[in-house]
Structures are given as structure tokens and as C-alpha cells.
Amino acid sequence: MTGTYRRTTVPEIDGESLWQRLAELSVVGRATGGGVTRLALTEADAQGRRLVESWLAETGCEINHDAIGNTIAILPGTDPGLSPVLLGSHVDSVVNAGRFDGCLGVLGAVEVLRAVAAGPRPRRSLAVAVFTDEEGTRFGRDLLGSSVACGLLGPEEALAIADSEGRTVEHELRVHGLLGTAPLLVDRPPHAYLETHIEQGPVLLRENLPVAAVTGVVGTSWIRITLTGAAAHAGATPMEMRRDAGLAMSALRLRLHALTDDHPGLTVAVGAMNTLPQQVNVVPAAATLTVDLRASEEAVLAKAESAIRLLAEDAALTYGCELTTCERMSRTAPATFDPGMVDRVAGRIEAHGLPGRRLWSGAGHDAQQLATICPTAMVFVRSQRDGISHSPEEWSLPEDCTLGVQIMAEVAIDLLND
Ligand code: HGY
Ligand code: MN
Numbered sequence: 264m265t266g267t268y269r270r271t272t273v274p275e276i277d278g279e280s281l282w283q284r285l286a287e288l289s290v291v292g293r294a295t296g297g298g299v300t301r302l303a304l305t306e307a308d309a310q311g312r313r314l315v316e317s318w319l320a321e322t323g324c325e326i327n328h329d330a331i332g333n334t335i336a337i338l339p340g341t342d343p344g345l346s347p348v349l350l351g352s353h354v355d356s357v358v359n360a361g362r363f364d365g366c367l368g369v370l371g372a373v374e375v376l377r378a379v380a381a382g383p384r385p386r387r388s389l390a391v392a393v394f395t396d397e398e399g400t401r402f403g404r405d406l407l408g409s410s411v412a413c414g415l416l417g418p419e420e421a422l423a424i425a426d427s428e429g430r431t432v433e434h435e436l437r438v439h440g441l442l443g444t445a446p447l448l449v450d451r452p453p454h455a456y457l458e459t460h461i462e463q464g465p466v467l468l469r470e471n472l473p474v475a476a477v478t479g480v481v482g483t484s485w486i487r488i489t490l491t492g493a494a495a496h497a498g499a500t501p502m503e504m505r506r507d508a509g510l511a512m513s514a515l516r517l518r519l520h521a522l523t524d525d526h527p528g529l530t531v532a533v534g535a536m537n538t539l540p541q542q543v544n545v546v547p548a549a550a551t552l553t554v555d556l557r558a559s560e561e562a563v564l565a566k567a568e569s570a571i572r573l574l575a576e577d578a579a580l581t582y583g584c585e586l587t588t589c590e591r592m593s594r595t596a597p598a599t600f601d602p603g604m605v606d607r608v609a610g611r612i613e614a615h616g617l618p619g620r621r622l623w624s625g626a627g628h629d630a631q632q633l634a635t636i637c638p639t640a641m642v643f644v645r646s647q648r649d650g651i652s653h654s655p656e657e658w659s660l661p662e663d664c665t666l667g668v669q670i671m672a673e674v675a676i677d678l679l680n681d
């Protein structure tokens with residue numbers, strides 16, 4: 264169902280400009296694997312932020328940063344005392360990522376700003392947020408910027424988080440001149456928040472639909488586990504005398520995946536795994552792995568989390584090892600979006616002559632944090648190539664991107680005149 268969609272009365276989103284800017288931003292942090300690497304608060308991420316802020320400035324917005332470096336741009340309405348309508352997302356990425364994850368939402372918001380700035384000023388101000396460190400891959404805490412903005416994580420605690428080389432979030436924000444004094448969103452909640460994002464899954468592609476209204480987002484729990492055994496000679500040590508931490512970790516990994524059998528709706532991923540001392544002829548003395556648990560129901564997520572420690576202790580014991588650490592790295596709660604906001608998005612999709620498909624998100628998003636402080640909804644845009652994401656293969660069609668942002672613009676413009 265591609266091709267042209269019925270236009271509506273509101274200003275049309277400039278799809279050309281959106282596509283151009285997605286391409287331009289994708290050059291910042293170009294990775295050798297052909298994708299994009301803009302890990303949070305690296306020079307590449309800061310360069311990406313500066314490029315986006317230059318485009319925000321062109322629309323006449325006032326631009327500030329808050330205590331965790333979130334960019335907050337505001338286009339004043341005729342009644343600036345009213346709480347603003349906020350659009351946003353992120354431009355930091357995982358390693359060797361695609362060009363759409365987060366960027367579609369931020370650059371879509373830029374296009375909505377351009378369309379609104381070109382017309383009669385609405386009552387409410389229109390604000391755009393570019394959140395710091397949504398991905399969490401460098402500092403180990405996902406949705407960092409939006410969690411602080413929404414009062415779910417203290418600024419001091421967040422600023423003190425360090426990466427594996429000991430560089431703190433605060434240090435990196437200072438290096439890039441992103442530390443600011445703008446009020447946190449929780450202190451002045453927006454009237455509403457909207458985010459456009461690629462689905463990062465196969466559902467819309469399979470159903471041949473370009474867009475959907477997102478009904479909610481899974482909760483996520485990241486846990487790091489270390490098992491300790493004993494280094495030993497790979498040849499001379501009899502098998503029954505070994506305390507092989509690598510073997511214990513492999514057994515644990517299989518048991519973690521088996522959790523999905525007794526917890527319907529749970530997803531499990533072991534994204535990082537390594538053994539020490541990483542020598543071909545030494546039985547591993549230690550092994551570390553990270554677990555990414557997700558569920559749309561809090562009870563399912565909590566039950567899976569509580570099972571982890573027992574599984575790790577049991578796997579360690581089975582192979583004569585010890586469980587040394589089982590620490591939570593990050594935790595976000597599942598979020599159900601405001602039904603009225605979801606209806607607005609679905610209604611605008613139907614106004615374009617399309618089914619108002621509602622869909623739950625298996626990926627985490629800044630919107631799940633914003634949902635704790637104001638009415639929130641998301642627009643999903645179809646992902647191509649089986650929905651692959653967090654990969655250079657990530658792809659979406661220009662007309663689907665334009666339609667998704669057009670839907671967001673139409674909902675936003677209604678809210679701006681609320
Ligand atoms: O992991 C996630 O779902 C998101 O991309 N941070
Ligand atoms: Mn994202």
C-alpha cells in the first residue's frame with residue numbers, strides 16, 4: 264500500500280527535506296561497517312547534536328540544555344504561559360547502527376517546527392527535545408536523559424555514572440558544552456508528548472501497513488553477571504578437576520533463554536559475553552555476561568528478574584564456580600500510553616484512508632519515560648528488511664517516513680491549539 268496518501272488541511276511536511284537531513288546526519292559517525300556509530304557523548308554524538316541544533320536554530324527556536332544535557336528547543340506560541348506540546352527522540356546510536364533509529368523522530372520534529380514556524384502561531388509553544396543517551400550502550404543505563412528529565416533518576420546520580428574507561432557523564436557533558444540549567448521537564452510538564460520512531464520489528468511490513476499508533480512500551484531490565492572459577496592448564500588438567508567459568512556461563516546462557524518458556528511475553532537477550540584470561544590454552548577463570556529482559560507486564564518482568572540470581576548460582580555450582588556479581592545495570596517500567604492520545608494518532612491515520620493499526624513496542628523509547636509526566640503517544644513507521652534495526656541494514660521508505668511525521672504534525676497541531 265505505498266504511493267501517495269490523501270493530504271489533509273494542515274501544513275504539509277516537507278518529505279524531501281526530511282529525507283535529505285536523515286542522509287546528512289547519517290554521515291556523522293559513519294562506521295567502517297557501513298552503519299553509524301554515535302555512542303552517547305562521544306565527539307560523533309556531539310557533532311550530530313550540533314548539526315541538529317543548527318537546524319533547530321534556523322526555525323527561530325530558542326535552544327537550551329538541562330542538567331543532563333538534553334537539548335530543549337522552544338518556538339513560542341501566542342500564549343507562552345501555557346504548557347508546550349513537546350516532540351522529540353534521540354540521535355545517539357548503538358555501534359554500527361542504522362540512520363533512522365531516533366533520528367527520524369528528531370528530524371521529523373524539526374520538520375514539524377519548520378511547518379508550524381511558517382504558518383500562523385498556535386496558542387501553545389511547540390518544543391523539541393533531543394534526549395541524551397537513549398541507547399545506554401556506553402554508560403550502561405538506557406533512557407538516561409529522559410529518565411532524568413522526567414524525575415525518574417536523580418541528576419547527581421546520572422552525572423556520576425562512568426563508562427568503562429572511568430569517564431563520567433558529567434565530564435563528557437562538560438567537554439561538549441552540553442551541561443545546562445534549563446528546568447527539568449518534570450518541573451514543568453508538557454501539555455503532551457509525541458514521538459515518531461521506526462518500528463524496529465516486522466509487524467507493519469508483514470501486514471503491509473506504513474504506520475501505526477503505538478499503545479505502549481515494554482519494560483526493560485539489564486543485569487550483569489560474573490561467575491568465577493579457576494584458571495587451569497587446558498591440556499594437563501583432568502576434566503573432572505576443572506572449575507571452568509566459561510562452561511558455567513554457557514550453561515547459564517541456555518537456562519536464561521529457557522526462561523521464555525515459563526514466562527510468556529518475556530524476551531531475553533545475552534548481548535555481551537566474555538571470559539578471562541581469553542587465552543586459547545587456559546581454562547577460563549572468570550566469565551561475565553549481560554542479560555536484557557523485556558516484558559509488557561511489570562509482574563512478568565519482576566518474576567523473571569527474581570529467577571536470575573537462582574539460575575546463576577545453580578549454573579555456577581554445577582561447574583564448581585561461584586557467582587561473584589549479579590548486579591542490575593538499568594531498569595525501566597512498562598508504559599501504557601494515554602488512550603486519548605493513542606486515539607488521536609489512530610484517528611489521523613484513518614483520516615489518511617489507512618487502518619488505524621495499534622501496536623505495542625518491543626523496543627524501549629524515551630516516550631515511556633515521558634508517559635509518567637504527561638499524555639504521550641508514538642507513531643510507528645514501517646521498518647523494511649524484516650524489521651532489522653541496530654544494524655546498518657535498518658531501512659524505511661521515504662514516503663512512509665513522511666507519512667509518519669505528517670501524522671505526528673496533525674496530532675501536534677490539534678494539541679497546540681487545545
Ligand atoms: O534498547 C532499546 O530498546 C533502545 O533502542 N534503547
Ligand atoms: Mn530509538
Ligand code: MN
Pocket residue numbers: 357364398653
Ligand atoms: Mn535503539
Ligand code: MN
Pocket residue numbers: 397626627628629
Ligand atoms: Mn529505543
